[in-house]
Structure formats: C-alpha cells, structure tokens
Amino acid sequence: MLRIAIQKSGRLYEDSVQLLKECGIDLRNVKDRLRTEADNFPLEVFFLRDDDIPQYVEDGVADIGIVGENVLFEKNKQAEVVEKLGFGKCRLSVAVPRGQQYEGVTSLQGKRIATSYPFLVNTFLAKNNVQAEIHEISGSVEIAPGIGLADVVADLVSSGSTLFMNGLKEVETILQSQSVLIKNNQLSAAQQQLLDKLLFRIRAVKKAKRTKYVLLNAPNDKLKEIISLLPGMKSPTVLPLAEQGWSSVHSVLSEDTFWDIIEQLKAAGAQGILVVPIEKMII
Ligand SMILES: Nc1ncnc2c1ncn2[C@@H]1O[C@H](COP(=O)(O)OP(=O)(O)OP(=O)(O)O)[C@@H](O)[C@H]1O
Ligand SMILES: O=P(O)(O)OC[C@H]1O[C@H](OP(=O)(O)OP(=O)(O)O)[C@H](O)[C@@H]1O
Numbered sequence: 331m332l333r334i335a336i337q338k339s340g341r342l343y344e345d346s347v348q349l350l351k352e353c354g355i356d357l358r359n360v361k362d363r364l365r366t367e368a369d370n371f372p373l374e375v376f377f378l379r380d381d382d383i384p385q386y387v388e389d390g391v392a393d394i395g396i397v398g399e400n401v402l403f404e405k406n407k408q409a410e411v412v413e414k415l416g417f418g419k420c421r422l423s424v425a426v427p428r429g430q431q432y433e434g435v436t437s438l439q440g441k442r443i444a445t446s447y448p449f450l451v452n453t454f455l456a457k458n459n460v461q462a463e464i465h466e467i468s469g470s471v472e473i474a475p476g477i478g479l480a481d482v483v484a485d486l487v488s489s490g491s492t493l494f495m496n497g498l499k500e501v502e503t504i505l506q507s508q509s510v511l512i513k514n515n516q517l518s519a520a521q522q523q524l525l526d527k528l529l530f531r532i533r534a535v536k537k538a539k540r541t542k543y544v545l546l547n548a549p550n551d552k553l554k555e556i557i558s559l560l561p562g563m564k565s566p567t568v569l570p571l572a573e574q575g576w577s578s579v580h581s582v583l584s585e586d587t588f589w590d591i592i593e594q595l596k597a598a599g600a601q602g603i604l605v606v607p608i609e610k611m612i613i
C-alpha cells in the first residue's frame with residue numbers, strides 16, 4: 331500500500347483529486363474525510379494542511395505527497411521531487427504600495443516585510459545583501475501595509491488581482507512555483523514499484539493534456555504536402571474516403587504548435603478539420 335498526502339481543502343485539493351481520478355484511481359467517501367482508501371489501486375490518501383505535507387513525507391508518515399514548490403522549499407525538508415504536475419502555478423513576489431518609489435532590491439533595506447514565507451524571503455534578502463525585518467503572518471498578507479503592520483509584502487501572486495485590490499505593485503519575483511509530486515527518500519522496493527506505476531499513469535495523463543487528435547479530409551493531389559505538415563506519433567494515418575480522389579488523414583498535434591499547423595493545413599487544402607481531446611497518451 332502506498333500512502334499519499336494531499337491538501338484537505340484549498341487551491342490544490344480539486345486538481346489533486348482530479349489527477350488521481352484521471353489516473354483511474356477511484357476515491358470513495360472523499361467528502362469530509364481525513365483519510366480514505368482507493369477502490370482499485372493500493373493507495374491510501376491522507377487529507378492534510380499543505381504546510382504539513384513536506385514534514386510528513388520526510389518522516390515517512392506519508393510515502394508521497396502533492397504540494398506547491400513554494401511550500402516545499404519554504405519548509406526545506408528532505409523530500410525528493412519526482413514530477414512537476416502543472417497546476418497551482420503562482421509566484422512568490424515582493425510587492426510595495428503602488429505610490430511608493432522602487433529602485434531595485436536596495437529599496438527594501440531596513441523595511442518591514444510581511445510574509446508567510448520567512449525562510450524563502452530571508453534567503454532572497456541575504457543573496458542580495460539587504461537587511462530587512464520580517465513579520466511572519468499566516469494569511470491575508472496583502473492587508474499588512476494598509477493597516478500599518480509592515481511597509482511591504484512578499485506573498486503568492488497569480489492574476490495579480492489581490493495585489494491590485496490592496497493598492498500594491500509587484501516589484502520582485504523570488505520564486506516561480508507549481509505543484510509537484512514528492513516522495514520520501516527511503517521507499518521500499520515494493521513502494522517504489524507502486525510509485526512507478528502511478529507515475530506512468532500521471533505522465534500519460536499530462537502528455538495527453540498537451541496534445542490533440544486531429545482528423546481532416548484531403549484531396550489526394552494535396553496529400554503529400556498535408557502529410558509533410560503533420561508530425562504524428564509515427565506518421566499520420568491515411569484512409570480512403572468513399573468519395574473518389576479524397577482521403578481522411580488522422581494525426582496527433584502538440585498544443586504548442588497546434589494553431590500554426592492548423593492554419594497551414596487549411597492553406598494546403600485540408601477540409602472538415604476535427605480536433606478531439608486525447609484522454610491518455612502512452613508512447
Ligand atoms: N493564486 C494562486 N494561484 C495559483 N496557485 C496558488 C495561488 N495561491 C496559492 N497557490 C498554490 O496553492 C497552494 C495552496 O494554496 P491555499 O491558499 O489553498 O493554501 P493554504 O491557505 O495555506 O491552505 P491550507 O489550509 O492547506 O494550509 C499554495 O501553496 C500554492 O502552491
Ligand atoms: O494574484 P491572485 O490571483 O489574486 O492570487 C493571489 C492570492 O491567492 C492566494 O490566496 P488564496 O486566495 O488562496 O487565499 P488564502 O491566502 O486565504 O489561502 C495568495 O495568498 C494571494 O493572496
């Protein structure tokens with residue numbers, strides 16, 4: 331049995347449960363439970379505050395966990411990152427009152443900084459040879475300058491709307507973060523095997539999210555040009571249509587190049603282009 335720690339509620343909860351589901355792992359009675367077992371995979375799930383996850387994985391109370399890099403690096407625990415998961419993307423940034431002049435990190439000298447990330451902020455300040463006073467608070471950090479608790483803040487930013495609403499502007503990025511799968515450093519061979527099985531599924535799900543299945547009709551005299559535009563997993567599938575002189579072409583496209591290639595396909599004479607999501611992708 332492998333034990334995984336995920337966030338009980340909050341920003342990472344939904345995506346963590348969804349990821350397990352997409353890996354074919356059914357969790358029963360998730361609601362209001364602090365602990366549950368999967369029906370069809372030897373996995374036990376612990377629902378925890380995200381702050382506690384690195385410690386539990388270091389101690390081996392949980393074998394693996396899903397947590398933001400921001401929390402993992404702040405807690406500075408011995409746990410190995412095995413996979414970046416691509417959700418919970420945010421950055422830890424320094425922000426100052428909008429009207430305040432800012433001329434680089436030296437402007438932070440002697441300031442009071444409110445943050446929930448004292449270790450990461452201290453490391454950043456030391457690297458830049460800046461002395462400042464850290465006020466650790468556990469939430470609603472952006473309110474601090476407005477109520478006279480601090481001069482500046484260092485907190486997580488994604489859209490920037492929380493900073494904006496509190497009259498702050500982002501001036502430094504300390505860390506870019508996303509959620510990661512971490513593991514205890516001393517897994518048994520059997521646990522590692524289960525983790526490998528889970529990782530295989532996670533990678534197939536992640537890969538599928540970045541790719542699309544494309545079907546199109548092509549006049550046979552344009553086939554060569556159209557096929558040359560398509561990468562495919564090996565090469566595209568080409569099937570004759572009932573109508574003489576036409577073929578159906580199937581291929582797989584990566585999200586990064588998707589729109590460019592679709593435009594070129596149209597220009598080359600492709601018609602009736604269908605784009606279909608892929609659920610899993612095993613190479
Ligand atoms: N605005 C955001 N956009 C994207 N990801 C975010 C954002 N804010 C936080 N995160 C990521 O989600 C994680 C969890 O955020 P959340 O706000 O739910 O934490 P929390 O309030 O500390 O929860 P807990 O109750 O588990 O301690 C953060 O550590 C970070 O990795
Ligand atoms: O740049 P934005 O998109 O506005 O996101 C940033 C906000 O999101 C997070 O808080 P969250 O909403 O998770 O609330 P919490 O601090 O109470 O956990 C973070 O602590 C910021 O306050």
Ligand SMILES: [Mg+2]
Nearest residue numbers: 379380381382
């Ligand atoms: Mg927390």
